[in-house]
Each structure stands twice: as C-alpha cells, then as structure tokens.
Amino acid sequence: MSIATVYSRALVGMQSPLVTIEVHLSRGLPSLSIVGMAETAVKESKDRVRSALLNSQFIFPQQRITINLAPADLPKEGGRFDLPIALGVLAASEQIPLSMLDKLECIGELGLSGELRPVRGVLPTALSTQQAKRCLLIPTANQQEASYIDRAEIIAADS
Numbered sequence: 001m002s003i004a005t006v007y008s009r010a011l012v013g014m015q016s017p018l019v020t021i022e023v024h025l026s027r028g029l030p031s032l033s034i035v036g037m038a039e040t041a042v043k044e045s046k047d048r049v050r051s052a053l054l055n056s057q058f059i060f061p062q063q064r065i066t067i068n069l070a071p072a073d074l075p076k077e078g079g080r081f082d083l084p085i086a087l088g089v090l091a092a093s094e095q096i097p098l099s100m101l102d103k104l105e106c107i108g109e110l111g112l113s114g115e116l117r118p119v120r121g122v123l124p125t126a127l128s129t130q131q132a133k134r135c136l137l138i139p140t141a142n143q144q145e146a147s148y149i150d151r152a153e154i155i156a157a158d159s
C-alpha cells in the first residue's frame with residue numbers, strides 16, 4: 001500500500017484554487033478510479049496518463065489505483081490534471097522520489113506519446129503558486145504566459 005500527494009490548481013474564473021491530488025496504490029484487480037467531482041475530461045485522463053507513462057518508458061502499476069481530487073466540491077475540468085496525476089502515480093509506485101513533489105505544483109495535459117500540451121489559465125495559476133512560495137511545473141508552450149508573474153519560480157517541460 002502506497003500513497004503520494006501532488007499539488008495542482010483548478011481554474012475558476014480568474015481564480016486558481018489549490019487542488020490536492022492523492023494517489024493511492026493497493027492490492028487488488030488492476031484498475032484506476034478518479035474521485036472528487038471530476039468532470040468527464042478529467043475522468044478520461046486515466047487513459048491519457050496510462051498511455052503517456054508507458055510511452056515515456058515508465059511502468060504503469062498493475063495494482064488498484066485510486067485518485068482523489070480535493071476539495072471535492074470544487075469543479076475540476078479539462079486535461080490540466082493529467083501531469084499531476086501522472087507524477088502521483090510515479091511517486092506512489094516509487095519510480096520517482098516522493099520528496100521531489102514537496103514544494104512543487106504542476107498543471108499540464110498529456111498526449112498519448114507523453115508530450116506535455118498547453119492548458120488555459122496559466123497566468124492566475126502562476127500568480128497563486130508564486131504567492132504560495134512554490135515552484136510551478138508547466139508545459140513549455142505556457143512558459144511565456146507564466147513569465148508575466150515577477151519572481152515566480154517556473155519549470156517548463158515538453159514531456
């Protein structure tokens with residue numbers, strides 16, 4: 001039994017509230033379920049995450065995977081949670097160190113090949129992350145938008 005916590009941000013108008021993503025691996029038939037009032041596009045992320053991890057030469061755990069997006073009453077939509085879900089799966093399965101997620105928040109949609117695709121609302125997300133004194137991991141295509149926030153610690157990646 002293993003658990004990992006990853007931080008991300010939702011987009012509600014011009015606000016970007018914190019979303020805590022908990023990934024729990026346990027024994028049982030291999031499955032992946034997402035809870036926490038996720039919209040259809042978020043629930044579809046399980047297929048994108050699985051394909052992206054496999055095509056990026058990681059191992060997708062053959063265990064029961066439960067993913068909680070909290071708080072449950074906050075609307076969550078789009079593919080912006082693909083990257084934090086993938087990092088949570090990797091940390092819970094000990095393929096990356098859990099400690100690397102401590103001061104990190106991340107957003108980004110994953111392509112099936114593992115490429116990181118841009119998402120909407122990076123400006124309010126970068127501002128909220130900077131105010132929380134955390135580092136923000138985003139798709140390279142969103143880097144220019146995030147650069148408008150002074151003293152924001154941004155890491156951009158392609159995959």
